[in-house]
Amino acid sequence: MDNSVPDFVLFLGRFHPLVVHLPIGFLFFAFVLEVFSRWKKNPMLTTGIPLALLLGAISGAVACVLGYMLSLSGDYEADALDTHFWFGIATTAIAFLAWLIRIEKIKIAKLNRLQPNISSLTLLVILLSVTGHYGGNLTHGSDYLLKYSPFGKEEKTELVAVTKLEDAQVFNHLVGPILDNKCASCHNESKKKGSLSFHDSTAILKGGKNGKILISGNASESEMIKRVLLEPHHDDFMPPEGKTPLTEEEIAILTYWIDNAKGNFDATVANVETPEDISGIASTMLGLSSSVVKGADIALPTVSVVTANQIVDLEKEGFTLRELVFDSGLYEVVLAPNTVVKGDGQAALKKLEKLLTIKENIIWLSLEDNQLTDESLKIVGQLPNIQKLKLNKNPLSDTAITELVNLKSLTSLNLYGTQVTSKSLQTIAKITSLKHVYVWKTNIKQEDIDEMALNDYPEVILGL
Amino acid sequence: MCNDHHNKLTSNNRDLQKIERQIDRRHFLKKTSLGLGAIALSSLLGAEKMFGATGSKTKEDIILENYNKNRLGLPHHLPKAKRIIYLFQSGGPSQMDLFDYKPKLVDMFGKELPESIIGGQRLTGMSGSQSTLPIAPSTFNFKQYGKSKAWVSDAMPYLSEVVDDLCFMKGMQTDQINHTPAITFMQTGHQLPGRPSIGSWLSYGLGSDNENLPTFITLVSKNGKGQPLKSSLWGNGFLPTEHQGVQFRSGKDPVLYLSDPENYDGNDRRHMLDYLGGLNDIQNDAYGDPEIQARMSQYEMAFKMQTSVPEVADLSDEPDHIFELYGKDSRDPGTYAANCLMARKLLEKGVKFVQLYHQGWDQHNNCPGGLKHQCKKTDQGTAALIKDLKQRGMLDDTLVIWGGEFGRTVYSQGQLTKENHGRDHHPKAFTMWMAGAGVKPGFSYGETDDFSYNVIKDPLHVHDFHATLMHLVGVDHERLTFKHQGRRYRLTDVHGHVVKDLLT
Numbered sequence: 028m029d030n031s032v033p034d035f036v037l038f039l040g041r042f043h044p045l046v047v048h049l050p051i052g053f054l055f056f057a058f059v060l061e062v063f064s065r066w067k068k069n070p071m072l073t074t075g076i077p078l079a080l081l082l083g084a085i086s087g088a089v090a091c092v093l094g095y096m097l098s099l100s101g102d103y104e105a106d107a108l109d110t111h112f113w114f115g116i117a118t119t120a121i122a123f124l125a126w127l128i129r130i131e132k133i134k135i136a137k138l139n140r141l142q143p144n145i146s147s148l149t150l151l152v153i154l155l156s157v158t159g160h161y162g163g164n165l166t167h168g169s170d171y172l173l174k175y176s177p178f179g180k181e182e183k184t185e186l187v188a189v190t191k192l193e194d195a196q197v198f199n200h201l202v203g204p205i206l207d208n209k210c211a212s213c214h215n216e217s218k219k220k221g222s223l224s225f226h227d228s229t230a231i232l233k234g235g236k237n238g239k240i241l242i243s244g245n246a247s248e249s250e251m252i253k254r255v256l257l258e259p260h261h262d263d264f265m266p267p268e269g270k271t272p273l274t275e276e277e278i279a280i281l282t283y284w285i286d287n288a289k290g291n292f293d294a295t296v297a298n299v300e301t302p303e304d305i306s307g308i309a310s311t312m313l314g315l316s317s318s319v320v321k322g323a324d325i326a327l328p329t330v331s332v333v334t335a336n337q338i339v340d341l342e343k344e345g346f347t348l349r350e351l352v353f354d355s356g357l358y359e360v361v362l363a364p365n366t367v368v369k370g371d372g373q374a375a376l377k378k379l380e381k382l383l384t385i386k387e388n389i390i391w392l393s394l395e396d397n398q399l400t401d402e403s404l405k406i407v408g409q410l411p412n413i414q415k416l417k418l419n420k421n422p423l424s425d426t427a428i429t430e431l432v433n434l435k436s437l438t439s440l441n442l443y444g445t446q447v448t449s450k451s452l453q454t455i456a457k458i459t460s461l462k463h464v465y466v467w468k469t470n471i472k473q474e475d476i477d478e479m480a481l482n483d484y485p486e487v488i489l490g491l
Numbered sequence: 492m493c494n495d496h497h498n499k500l501t502s503n504n505r506d507l508q509k510i511e512r513q514i515d516r517r518h519f520l521k522k523t524s525l526g527l528g529a530i531a532l533s534s535l536l537g538a539e540k541m542f543g544a545t546g547s548k549t550k551e552d553i554i555l556e557n558y559n560k561n562r563l564g565l566p567h568h569l570p571k572a573k574r575i576i577y578l579f580q581s582g583g584p585s586q587m588d589l590f591d592y593k594p595k596l597v598d599m600f601g602k603e604l605p606e607s608i609i610g611g612q613r614l615t616g617m618s619g620s621q622s623t624l625p626i627a628p629s630t631f632n633f634k635q636y637g638k639s640k641a642w643v644s645d646a647m648p649y650l651s652e653v654v655d656d657l658c659f660m661k662g663m664q665t666d667q668i669n670h671t672p673a674i675t676f677m678q679t680g681h682q683l684p685g686r687p688s689i690g691s692w693l694s695y696g697l698g699s700d701n702e703n704l705p706t707f708i709t710l711v712s713k714n715g716k717g718q719p720l721k722s723s724l725w726g727n728g729f730l731p732t733e734h735q736g737v738q739f740r741s742g743k744d745p746v747l748y749l750s751d752p753e754n755y756d757g758n759d760r761r762h763m764l765d766y767l768g769g770l771n772d773i774q775n776d777a778y779g780d781p782e783i784q785a786r787m788s789q790y791e792m793a794f795k796m797q798t799s800v801p802e803v804a805d806l807s808d809e810p811d812h813i814f815e816l817y818g819k820d821s822r823d824p825g826t827y828a829a830n831c832l833m834a835r836k837l838l839e840k841g842v843k844f845v846q847l848y849h850q851g852w853d854q855h856n857n858c859p860g861g862l863k864h865q866c867k868k869t870d871q872g873t874a875a876l877i878k879d880l881k882q883r884g885m886l887d888d889t890l891v892i893w894g895g896e897f898g899r900t901v902y903s904q905g906q907l908t909k910e911n912h913g914r915d916h917h918p919k920a921f922t923m924w925m926a927g928a929g930v931k932p933g934f935s936y937g938e939t940d941d942f943s944y945n946v947i948k949d950p951l952h953v954h955d956f957h958a959t960l961m962h963l964v965g966v967d968h969e970r971l972t973f974k975h976q977g978r979r980y981r982l983t984d985v986h987g988h989v990v991k992d993l994l995t
Contacts, residue, residue, distance in 0.1 A: 275991070327569060347700075349700065351569055351570065352566055352569050352965070353564045353565055353566060361700075391888075415887065419883070419884060441884035441887070443882065443883060443884055465883070467883065488881055489882070490878075490882025491816065491878065491882060
């Protein structure tokens with residue numbers, strides 16, 4: 028906006044938030060000394076007050092000058108700035124006045140009854156608080172302080188919670204929260220970095236000092252998308268270094284809004300062309316069930332750690348454990364093929380029961396070629412977080428598969444070399460998270476699979 | 492003898508030098524001035540430790556030792572691939588004769604390749620001195636296959652059946668124009684030998700998934716002709732030695748020197764190894780040289796491999812239809828097809844990284860005939876491996892990689908006729924593909940110009956390929972490092988970006 032301000036002035040101006048804490052400290056300490064000396068009846072304490080007041084007044088004056096320099100950047104909303112500006116000057120002036128009263132340069136006999144020392148100090152503390160509050164509003168936004176307060180929560184625009192993705196408004200439900208979270212701390216009604224604010228649709232459409240930030244239908248040319256896609260070390264990268272960058276999902280949503288919803292503020296998901304990956308991200312954002320979403324990765328659960336003793340116990344049974352993400356407590360568990368020998372189905376069952384001690388921790392499980400009986404799958408069905416399950420080369424029938432319907436995270440199921448039939452294909456349809464099912468060398472035939480060829484049906488791999 | 496002793500103490504590894512320095516003057520005087528008595532005593536003390544230590548380790552201790560948290564903090568994120576098989580086509584397969592279909596070239600037969608396309612690039616000494624660089628269109632016929640409508644030439648009839656499982660990378664780029672540096676670059680991330688290979692990094696970072704076979708195994712097709720391969724391609728570089736690739740050979744002895752010598756029954760081998768282990772333990776305490784530990788673990792591995800290798804190398808229990816799938820070559824040990832089949836068995840046994848090499852893709856002359864021959868040797872085996880892994884459900888967590896060290900030129904090296912031409916090395920654009928865990932199936936990434944000479948969309952540098960490969964096995968390529976000669980190294984060194992567009 029105003030580029031005539033020399034960089035050096037802005038450089039000094041940026042020290043305002045730092046220097047401003049000096050008068051706050053000095054003046055508040057003067058007040059504390061005054062109160063304390065009265066309470067403890069210790070007049071010795073008052074000797075420091077004049078010095079504290081003087082230093083407070085001087086540093087206050089410096090802060091005022093620096094603050095003025097900072098205000099020249101034009102990044103702040105004029106009204107809020109004015110209030111802070113005048114309160115700041117008033118605080119400084121009163122500080123000088125209080126100092127003069129304290130060292131008795133000014134004596135107004137009439138006012139003696141009012142106890143000028145304590146009154147002026149009290150006034151100072153009030154002024155300090157008000158000035159500080161407005162200053163904070165300028166930096167962090169006016170709703171920063173009370174955003175998480177437990178009382179008086181006033182939802183400005185109560186968003187209707189959506190139960191179906193189609194009902195969600197692209198801007199209000201999806202884009203808005205991202206902007207609020209990642210951008211609004213610097214681009215809001217009162218603090219407009221680069222003259223840009225995200226507080227309402229007019230402000231967004233208006234853009235910033237470099238012009239418009241969004242080109243309807245063309246995300247890749249829109250400044251707000253370009254900026255978040257730069258190399259993180261680039262000077263123009265947004266949000267700036269030190270702040271949390273946008274996630275890929277968030278960028279995808281913004282792009283979707285600009286490209287598919289043409290930057291429309293009233294569009295709903297239903298009347299915008301919505302690719303699968305976007306509906307996946309959006310569902311997750313809105314806390315809707317992700318089971319309708321294919322292709323999206325299933326979020327990893329948070330689980331308790333597995334103790335060394337638990338590992339030793341399982342190892343002794345012949346299981347191998349490997350942590351899938353360091354320190355996550357999420358494991359791949361493998362029972363090496365042929366650990367259980369033929370005719371000893373009970374042994375397999377007993378081993379599997381041990382898995383229940385870490386049932387939430389198992390993400391991948393391989394029980395290949397271990398004489399598993401249908402009964403033993405009851406235990407597998409109780410491992411809630413399983414994503415990949417290998418049951419191949421076990422004498423399992425259709426009954427076994429019915430035990431798995433409650434596994435909500437299962438994406439890959441290997442049944443090759445089992446005795447399942449086309450009946451199991453029906454069961455599989457109930458496990459909506461499944462993406463791949465392997466049924467080579469079972470009783471399932473290509474015709475059976477063709478019959479099941481439904482839209483959302485997982486890919487069934489038959490082999491040769 | 493004494494000199495030999497001294498040599499062992501000089502290391503160029505800074506960390507090791509520190510350990511060596513601990514054996515300082517005082518230490519030395521103490522050990523020597525007291526003379527033989529002290530030496531005898533120290534060996535006695537050592538012996539005591541030795542016999543005490545081996546006996547007291549319980550099974551629990553061993554399990555806990557192995558399952559202590561990964562000391563490097565890996566994996567960094569949930570892996571997509573549990574294991575990798577890399578089918579290395581050594582020599583530089585011609586992209587425009589196999590996958591990168593360039594129909595416009597037909598009309599440009601024999602015309603000079605425009606200088607604007609070459610862009611001042613320095614050519615090799617083999618074709619750089621040619622007076623003319625005539626355009627040589629492919630002699631192969633291309634068709635689109637599968638739901639993904641991928642272009643494949645008729646040189647690869649089997650592979651065309653599985654294109655819907657493949658993720659083509661048509662904008663590959665490397666820095667190197669000659670075989671040895673280019674293949675070294677592709678396998679280790681640096682053109683000079685001495686860096687650890689991909690498999691070694693993975694072995695070092697992720698450890699082993701099985702107790703009886705090495706983490707990283709290399710298979711080289713027998714009777715390979717063309718550019719030589721050398722063990723530094725699967726070497727460990729500066730990583731501890733146990734992470735190097737173990738080469739399996741064809742024939743009776745897949746791993747050399749593994750079988751017992753004649754007239755030795757091997758019955759006291761276990762006892763011998765225990766005792767040797769004890770001695771090495773003492774040495775390890777005194778010097779702390781990581782190579783001692785590497786040696787110990789390799790002796791143990793070799794011992795286990797005495798039984799595990801003959802078992803895995805024995806293909807006789809494979810049914811006939813599997814041999815038919817891999818082609819008749821697969822019954823002939825050491826061929827590419829047989830190696831593909833063996834590789835599948837190794838992957839099934841929990842080997843993390845299997846690297847196949849097949850030589851002979853260096854068609855400087857007789858490109859049409861040479862390529863046909865190469866494809867005949869490899870096409871069926873490659874496609875069979877994909878199908879076989881898929882039907883067993885293993886493609887779900889196995890990453891398959893196919894590719895050479897660079898591509899080939901559109902212009903003919905040597906005489907160009909309607910039926911024949913040669914092609915020189917070309918680093919600026921070539922095709923590789925991946926399949927399986929975590930990569931988009933039936934997908935093609937990157938595009939070259941009409942001459943298959945420059946990448947015009949989505950270039951994919953070797954470093955980016957490495958970064959993506961690491962990402963798929965749960966490793967952040969920037970965080971798996973090893974300190975050597977005063978600085979930290981990684982596979983991608985200071986380069987590489989994960990190409991998210993390739994990932995599911």
